Structures are given as C-alpha cells and as structure tokens.
Amino acid sequence: MRRSIQLGALGFFIVTSPLAHAAATQDESACECAAKPAQSPADTAFRKLYTDEWSWRQQQVSGDEDSGDAAIRPDLPDVSPEAQAKRLARWQSVEKSLDAIDRSALSPANRTNYDVYRQQISVLIGQQQFKDYQRPLNSDTSFWGNLASTARQSFTTETDYRNYLSQLNQMPRYFDQQIANMRAGLARGFTPPKITLQGRDDTVRSVIDVKTPQDSVFYKPFATMPANIPDATKAELRAEAVEAITRSVIPAHQKLLTFLTKDYIPNAQASIAAYDLPDGKAYYQSKIREFTTLDMTPAQIHQIGLDEVAEIRSQMLQTMKDAKFDGTLPQFLHFLRTGLQFYAKTPEELLKDAAWISKEFDGIASKWIGHLPRSRFAIEPVPADIAPYYTSGRGGPGIYLVNTYDLASRPLYSLPALTLHESAPGHAFQMPLAAENKDLPAFRQNTYISAYGEGWALYCEWLGQEMGMYKTPYDRFGMLSYQMWRAARLVVDTGIHSMGWSREQAQRYLHDNTALADQEIKTEVDRYIAWPGQALSYYIGEMTIRNDRARAEKALGPKFNIRAFHDAVLETGSVPLPVLTARIDKFIADGGKGPYPDEER
Template identity: 80%
Template sequence: MRRSILLGAAGILAMTSHHAWAASHAAQDEPACACSGSRAEAAADITFRKIYSAEWSWRQTQLADDEDSAGSKISAELPDVSPEAQQARLTKWESVAKALDAIDRSALSPENQINYDVYKAQIDVLINQQKFKDYQRPLTSDTSFWGNLAGTARKSFADEQDYRNYIAQLGDMPRYFDQQIANMRAGLTRGFTPPKITLQGRDDTVSSVIDIDKPEDSVFYKPFETMPGSIPDADKTELREAAARAIRQSVIPAHKKLLAFLRDEYIPNAQPSISAADLPDGKAYYRAKIREFTTLDLTPEQIHQIGVDQVAEIHAEMLKTMKDAGFTGTLPEFLQFLRTDPQFYAKTPEELLKDAAWIAKEFDGVASKWIGRLPRSRFAIVPVPADIAPYYTGGRGGPGIYLVNTYDLPSRPLYSLPALTLHESAPGHAFQMPLAAENKDLPAFRQNSYISAYGEGWALYCEWLGQEMGIYKTPYQRFGMLSYQMWRAARLVVDTGIHSMGWSREQAQQYLHDNTALADHEIKTEVDRYIAWPGQALSYYLGEMAIRQDRAKAEKALGPKFNIRAFHDAVLELGSVPLPVLNEHIDRFIASGGVGPYPDEE
C-alpha cells in the first residue's frame, strides 16, 4: 500500500506540492488545434485545459511536502490550513466543478474526454473532503500530518536553495502546528476524530522528536548529514547551524505543544465508537468514502456480500494449497503452524531486507516478458523508521522506495514476503507510480495523482500475477499469496462490518485471524487502520477484480491475438484512473485488435 506513503487522511489523491514543477508542466498543456471543421471541439479542449492547468498549479501550493511529493524541489513554506483557507479551497473547487459542468464533454477530443472523466472525479472527491471537513482529523491510526513532515527529511535535496527552503519550513512549524491543533480541536468538539482505541500510543511518534540530546540527533536534521559537493563548505556550515537552530527553537517547541494537546485533550476525549456511522452525518460520510476509494457506486451491503463470496472461493484454494504442502491437519492448525514455526521467520532485520531485495531482483529477471514499457526510476529497500514501526503495516512502496517493516520479526513471515514485495515494489507501487509520472503524454494531474482503487488494485493484481511469473517457489509462498488475497477480500467484509453493520474491534480481529495467515500483531494494526480510515481498505480487492475481469474479457475477445505485455501496457499507460475509465479503455484496446500503446516493444 502506498499508502501513507499515500497522503494519510487526505485519502484518494496523493496530491503533490512541487510548486515549481507544477508550474512548468502546466505550460505543456498546449491548446488543441483550432482547425477548420473542428472549431467547437478545439474550443472545448482549450477551455478544459485552461481550467485544469490553472487549478492544478494552484493545488500544489495548498499542500505540504512529504516524502511522496513528486518533483525534485523543496517548498519554501508550509501551507495555510486555517478554517478560512479550507473554506477558500471549497469555494475554489466548487467553482471548478461549475466550470466543468458548463463544458460539453462530447465536444472534447477522445483523449480529453478521458482526461475530463479523471479530472472531474478528482474534483468531486476534493469537494467532498472539504464538505465533510476531513482536515479536522489530519491523522489515521498510522499516519499523521506531523509524520508526513518527517517524511520530507527522507527526500533528496538537490541544491542550496532546497536546504534554505527546508529550513524555512522548519521555522514555520509552530504556526502550522497551531493551525492543525485548532482544526483537530474543532473536530473534537463535534465528535469527528479517529476512534480513541486507534490512538493509543500514537503520541510516541511525537515524543520521539522531543526526546533527543541535541538537534543533530533529530530526524529533521538528516538531510544535513550528507550534503551535495556543489555547496561550498562555508555555506554547509551555515546551513547546518541554521537547521540546528530551527530544530531547537521551532521544531521541538511545536512538537511539545502538540504532545501536550494529544495527551491531555485529544486522545482522552476522542470518539469512543469505532464506526464511521457514528460520526457526524456518518452514513453519508461512509458512502462518500466508498465512492472516493472504490470509484464505484456500491452500497456497504453489496460490498459486504462480494467479500463473503470471495472469501469462500479463496478458502477453497487455500485448502488445496495446504494439501500441496503435505499438511494433513485442519486449516486452523495449518495457520497456527505458519504463525509459530521458526523456519518461516527471519532471525535478523538484515535477513528480512535481503530476502526482499532478492525477490525484487527475481522480478527484474522476468519483467520484460510481462510488461513492455519499464520505468526509468529505481527504488531503494529500507526499513520502516523505528518511531512508527510498531503501528505501521508490514511494508509500503512508492516512487523511489520500498519500506519493509523489520519491527517484531515474528510478525513478518517470509512465506508472505514475495507477495508483499510484488505489491509494494515492482511491478506494484514503486513501479506503477513512476511509470505514470514518466508518461509525458499525460497531463500533470494524471501523472502525479493516485486513485486507490486503481493503484491498490494493480498492486494486488501483481501479487496474483506472481503465480504466472514463477515468483512463488513453494506451496508455502503460494499460500502466503492466497492469504494476502484472502486478507484483501476479508477487508470487504470487515470494513463494511465495522462501519455500517455494528461489528466490534474484536469481531473484526477474529475474522482475520480465522481466515488469513496474518500474525496477530499485524491483525491488530490492520484492523485499527480500517477503523481509523473508513473505506480505504475496500479499494484493493475491488480494484484487482476489475483488472482481472478486464483481462478475462480481453483474452476471450482476442483469442490468439491476446498479448499479455500489450494488455499490461494498456493498463499502465493510463496513470491512476477511476475503474469505469479503465474498463472503457480496455474495451477500446479490444476493439483495436489488442494492439498496445507501444507496439514496437511488444
């Protein structure tokens, strides 16, 4: 999951804050040709491009940098997140929606009709996030606005200006934190917080910033440990001194104030219920989140039943694979065996990291057989930072990075590592997202936005595809893949159960315990994630189902003409899109005879 590597509480869109990058790329959207006989279409294209280019450039100024921000530049400031600024954003996006409604979609070029559908979905989500005031709960069970800022320290700093801009950000933290605290207090007043149970111990991520001996020990000082050789030594010294001063005078005091607020006010009085239905206008809020994360118009009841049906199908496959492994007991006994036998667990963090690297290289060996256009970008494999590891998922991936959680090694089974790696690294998140960013045929708002149903659906499809690619060498590894498939199918049951059917936290944990091979520690962190982040867990399996259904349709229609590389390229060339847009694109792929976007690479 990209997750947050995805933008935590903001949900569907990993909207970036690379101001200069966005401004430069807005210019790439040239007006359509106003040729004779196509003036109406050209005029509509021009109007549409002006709308999205201006809004996208403006959107970048509204968001804080984090480690997932695209582009290479570091912003010089943190955004204004005051109620007044939030209202201004709502007004802006509502005006954009009105302008979009005034465009005759049928008058747009075929390419811009797709762009229109993707862009309008983005704007609709942004409006809903503002209307429901998502900014009043800028944290989930394992992500937060302060954690996102710490992630900026893991970005690459290119030049002296990046460092000066970053120091300015550090100095602006007290103002930014004060605004976030005010928003959280407003949410607290109306009962709009993450559930109290999911916040237990989360203040540790704040205290870890404070509990240091000197500024140089801070995570925020990391960029200054190794600086580009192009910066003169005297300037390096000056910048390091300024960074230490900003950490001492601004960063630590801001975190101290936040810590007191969390411990004394926010966590003790947070929402006692775990259900989104009990939030203000909760039923409508959950339906909006279903639409946001799945891009589909499905009811909680429909999704719940899909989950129940898929769990039953996968259960049958798991039993067969258990027999293939030579195990003669029951499924619960097999799950207990997998959770407890030392042969399935790394003895050191380094062993886990090296195994993940080996699996990633195994995919490299077969990549060109399955996908035609490969991204230029590469990724690092690094451990999840210690301060967030106890509450973090097993791994997350995104542009340039595959995070592997080495905390509590008995909760990180090696038999699941191949599936996790395919999902989070290549050909999953650390592959798909850079491929979209490198596709210069897409407008910037498609290159650098993330829709969970598509992105998580692709990553989960990659786990399933590992069977055909030969990544799973043993029945245990294949069972690990099936357990992960079961985990995502079970999420459909658990998420809807929690947020619309009155399920308890213990009931959700027990359901995952009985149906997956997940370790108990991971089950607890996962359930808390679903509780604190309504709807996000629904995107994975529904997205994978859409891709697998599209593939089956293409295979049946094209017969011997079907080319798996061409199909995957057709899926990946889109960037991140709503599932109905993907379905229509594959219909066009079939109609074209199954010719991919890069025929010379097939």
C-alpha cells in the same frame, strides 16, 4: 500498499480515488499518446481550466507531503478554516465550469481526461464538505509524521536546505493551525476512534526526547551534505538548523504532545464505526465512492467479500494439501504463525530476501510488460519511530519500505507477494510509469486513485502465480493469504463501519481466515477503523482488472498478448475503474493492439 501520500495538512489526498461520475464509452479511452487532433474551443477551455487549477492546487500542497514535485518547498501550507473555505469555493467553481463544457465536443483523449479530472474535483469537494482536514491523522500516518518524512528526502542544492529551514521555522504556526482544526473536530465528535490513537503520542515524544538537536530526525539532511556546497555555507546552514530545531521544531512538538495527551486522545470518540460520526452514513458512502470509484452499498460489498472469502478458502485448503500438511486449516495457520523456519532471524535477512525477490522479477519483467519505467527504487526498513504502528510494507516512487519491527510478525512465505505488490511490478513500478508518461496531463501523472493503484498491485500478487514467483506451496499459500486478507477487508471494513462489528470481532475474522500474525492483524484492523473505506479499494480494483483481462482473452483469443494488455492498463496512469474498463473495451476493439509499437517482441 503504497507509501502513504495522505495530505493531512489540507484534508485531501492528491493521490486518492475520485468519485465515479460517468463511465467513459469505448472510443473515449484513447490516451494522449495517440496523434493529437486540432483542438476545439471546448478542448482549449478545458485545458485552461485544469492547467490553472492544477498549478494552484500544487501551491496548496507543500512541505508536509509528496505532491509529484521533488523540490523542497519553502512553505508549509495554510490549513486554517479560512484557507479551507477558499479551497472549497475554488473547487466548487471548477465544478461549475466543468458543467459548462460540452463534453461531447472534446477530443476522445480529453473526454477521458474530463472524466478523470471531474472525479478528482468531486472528491476534493466532498473531503472539504465533510471537513476531513479536522482529522489530519489516522492509525499510521499523521501531519507531523509526514513532516518527518521530508527529512528523509534527497537534498541536492543550497536552495533545498534554505527552503527546508523555512519549513522548520514555520512549524509553530502550522502546528497551531492543525491543533485548532483538531479541536473543532473534537468538539463535534469527528476524530479517529480513541483505540487507534493509543501510543500515537510516542512519535511526537521521540522528537522532543533528543539529547542534542543534532540527534533529531529533522537534522538528518545536514549530517551529510553535497560536496558542491562550500564548507562555510555548510557550517552556516548547520548552525541555522540547530537554531530552528531548538526554537521552533521542539516547542511545536511539545505543544502538540500536551494537546494530544491531555485533550485529544482522552476525549476522542469511543465508537469505531464511521456510521457514528457526524452524518456518518453519508460520510461512509462518500468514502466508498472515493476509494472504489463505484456506486456500491456497504451490504453489496460485504456480500462480495463473503463470497470471495469462501472461494479463496477452498484454494487455501488445496494448497495446504500440496504442502502435505495433515491437519485442519486452523492447525495449518498455527503452524505457519509459529514455525521458526518461516521467519527471518535478523532485519538484514528480511531486507536481503526482499531485495532478492525484486531482482528475480527484474529478470522476467520484459516478458510480461512491454514498456518499463526508467525509475528505480531503494529497499529500506520502515523508520523505527513509526514501525510499531506501520503496516508490513509500503512502496512508491523510488522506495520500497519493509517493516523489520517484530520479525515474528513478518513471515518469509508472504514476502514474495508483498514484494510484487509494493515494489515491481506494483507500486514502485506503476507510479513511476504514470509520472514518466509525458503524454498525460500533470493531474494524471501525479495523482493516485486507490482502486486503480491498489487493484493493480494486488493483481500483481495474483500474477505472480503465472510468472513463477511462488516457489513452494508455502509461498503460494502466502499469496492466497494476502488475497484472503484483501477479500476479508471487504467484510471487515463494512462490518465495522456499517454493521456494528467490534474491534475484537474484526480481529477474529482475520485471525480465522488468514495466516497474518496477530501483531499485523491488530495493526491492520486499527488502520481500517481509522481510515474508513480505504481497505475496500484493493480487492474491488483487482477484480475489475482480472475481469477486464478475462473479457479481453475471450474476445481476442489467439490475438491476446499479455504484454500489450498490461501496457494498456499501465499507460492510462491512475484512473477510475469505469475509465479503465472503457480502455480495455478499446483494446479489444483495436484487435489487442497496445499503445507501444514493440509489444509483440
């Protein structure tokens, strides 16, 4: 999965899957890279509406997370109830303005933009109405952890440092607002389940338990500073950092730690089901729409999951035979979990293998995708303070994080699939392509719809078979186990949140059907428990892309070009699944012609 871009400060995801509003028709999915026709009054009104709102939206997001803007901003957000009410009112006003625009009068490109934008606004409204900002954490991300991630960004100017110092000094105010929101959520039973919060206070305690301010993660940007900053200024900034960490950062974390350990975690909800939250059935249904962009019931998704698990299981059995293993599937899974040959001996070995796989794809990238991103990515270990609660890997613009904690839970046979998903051609590839596509409006360049992004990344795992990335039956079994993992999520997520499944039942289901290590199973199930619906986006998205491709192959026959198809998928930016399907309808209608002129090479 991608690097987390949860905007816990605001209670919404700038990079999330919007609710489906309406499927686009075939001629509506043309991207803005086509020749631009004269703008109608409706186009002009729509452009002004989304431009003004997007500019305002960026001011609501600062300091604690990624917002599509690489600059270090000077302020942490205002997350008070008053500010949240103003956001809700603004987005409701935008929705009314969208209602007043005649969609049929828009250009084809803007009809697609309208569909994408309207769904973003719908999700933002829903998140505010359900007061997601009162739960600014889940099983592996939190508002305080997001702040720590800022310290790992690249600082290049004196302004970056001064803005960052401003953020550090605003932590007491910001933490007080977050704690007040969490208290309000606690009072109405709207918290993450207690079981998923165990140990989360450790990440707060690690900020407090430092010998000197210079040992703090928040001092990291000051340890090595750009040469273009004068030495005297460096000394001044470093002294201010020590002061800010001492007087603002540590006291804010101390207050948060007291709240978490004495009030929040002990009194968090005992139930793990979203149905048991306030207005829980409606809340979970809103999350299904948010993360799948489709109107589906929990029962429908559960059945799809059961059917897909059965199909993938048959493929796993065949791959087990290909590996010449004489035994049952449970015995094979035990063999994979315990065989020392399948695990790295050192963190460096795991990181180097991940790097090798990513470079191996580099060698064949142009055979499968015509338009490649300019952006590159680093491969780094997950930071030690969050690694025990973090997933196996996470990728995004400029980064592929590999979890080197508990190496016995990080099998090498799963690493090719993980790398294709998180690095290239997955998240660290697809997200930069959207950001670099200047023909898209900013709200499409810098947002992330989970059903599309996770669907593409999971499709990349499956595509690895055709690309020759799985060298052994074990590698292919690792890919199938990951496919099974995502299909099983459909069963587990709906089971937990709508059908009364226990945590142990969910863990057992993954244990019996995948080759995941038990540590990873525990981490993953807790993630699904604390983040209702998000796990549904992966397989639903992949199924859509594979179904769209099968339709295109059948309709186009020998005219089908895989590079052109992938370019058509990727040039849209992150879009709801009905919009993506409409784009492939147009791809078929255009005779398989993709968006770039050199795809036939």
